[in-house]
Amino acid sequence: MTSKTIKVDYLARVEGEGGLYIKVKDEKVTEVKLKIFEPPRFFEAFLRGRNFTEVPDITARICGICPVAYQMSAVHAMENALGVRVDGQLRELRRLLYCGEWIESHTLHVYMLHAPDFLGYQSSIHMAKDFPDIVKQGLELKKAGNEIVRVVGGREIHPINVRVGGFYKIPSKKDLLVLAEKLKRARDLALETVKWVAKFNFPDFTQDYLFVSLAHENEYPFNEGRIVSSNGLNIDIKEYEDYFVEEHVKHSNALHSQMKTGENYFVGPLARYSLNFDKLSPLTKETALDIGLSKTCKNPFQSIIIRSLEILYALDEALRIINSYETPEQPAIKLEIKSSKGYGATEAPRGMIYHHYKIDDDGLVLEAKIVPPTSQNQKTIERDLWNFVPDRLDLPLDELTWQCEQAIRNYDPCISCATHYLKLTLDKE
């Protein structure tokens, strides 16, 4: 009587294929498995022997939702290996490109994947029947992010303009000024978005997370910084593997990450926000405090608010970059190939992503290691479900199942990334 199974064979509104299996016996959760059955694609293996110049484009194909995150992490790791730094306006253009991906990816999640859960719709298309203007607003905002990626990167999915050392072609000031007009309107929509999502009902579910993100001395982190945590870790990117490990578990085609000390940790918007609040733009900080948030946020359901704030921030930042933009003289800096190792970590919309490569004298890849955000969060997602389900066992099974799905979608899990997959099962015996 008191036992049940929560089972979702194919999780919806996540990127990739996965499922959930939760088993409850005598009012106690006895098993939680976030199953990732997205077929493995073996990127780290077939990257071996490829030219270092091909790596940003190849790794982009790990994920169609956040290709820029892969491209940026790859170029930074390769530049680290070759001992060069891309600075000035080229660095700013990379930041602008990343703003575009954050806006596009976060808006997709806020409006199309997550908001329907809060309002009780199967999808945003169902939601559009009752709230056409809201959904149109979301589509317009998403389009603004896509426009940035298109102007700077050439196209929205798998941009073609990024290379190790810089870009192939640089946008003119005029191209960017045309873009800026659209971004100003999008910033107003982002502000509306924050106010809209702040009014949702949030389950009372505050957790004591170990947050991990990049931190930079004067900016909200995108491409560079040190790896920091809420319990005082502060390390160089190249030390990542000294502190974090990946483990291969049977129910998942994605590797699970944890701290070497055995703790699970949290990467993504909540971590970034809580560890870097002071670096947000004045408008973003003011808006956050106005809607009653504090400088840290430990309720994963409120990640929809934090994503909306990060959209607002990314628009502010994009406009700042465009305003002070001066066309750089060269689209890319010169590179000299040498055998070495390089490390890169950047902040993908879903959280920190780490790349490490070893290349030979000809610039061919000898070794590659890629740790995407979803594999780092998998353990924490499972931990959330262990804590979330016991207080809600009186709910009808379909409602409880939906709430568990929502708890997973809090992380905007990208399963394609994690295998370089998600499916839900609740077993009440």
Place this chain on the structure above:
Amino acid sequence: MARKPKLAVWKFSSCDGCQLSLLDCEDELLALAGNIEIANFLEASREVIKGPYDLSLVEGSITTPHDLKRIQEVRKISKFLVTIGACATAGGIQALRNFQSVSDFISIVYATPEYISTLEQSTAISSHVKVDFELHGCPINKEQLVEVISAFLFHRKPNIPAHSVCMECKLAGNVCILVSNGVACLGPVTHAGCGALCPSYNRGCFGCYGAKENTNTSSLSNKLYQLGVKNQDIQKLFRSYNAYTPAFLKESKAHD
């Protein structure tokens, strides 16, 4: 009122980029949803309306024993089946495993190889079932996607040009980067669809739309060779996102 046609979107081994193209149709999405029933599209909706479906869009390649069975099911319940993207049409970047032993690959990525269930090869959908139309690209072009959906649902032939990127480049009025700058470019042998994007960004085409039909890859290779491109780099050019498309496969093997 007549019944709205039912659309389903299926995912196999892929990056989700091609199906995301549908959600990226910000201007057309709601109008499209008004004319068709989005009956099965897990990335966007929890609701799954049972088949049969009037049109199935298939993303991704076949790489597991389970998917081998699933694609047969999808074919049975679909009136028309259209593959979207290089993964579904040619096996995708993950078909690079086809050139090596997959067990070596598993042990490079996973500590416990016995947990992984996978096939030796990553193969195109057409290797397993009848495909009614193939849309090229890694990723596909979203305008072409909208065109294909409307064409199939309203029973006309899709208007998708089958010439080369090289032709698109000339139509765009670009100066040829291969001839003028000596940049290695697969434009002459690559299927049109992107609007000659890379050459417009001063970059050689790397063939992400796959091979155009009846193409002469060896004469392009000779030209690249004369430009000083190394044999192994020519091989890599043909061996990427569409490595298992027959014309590119043959050409890359010629450089072994």
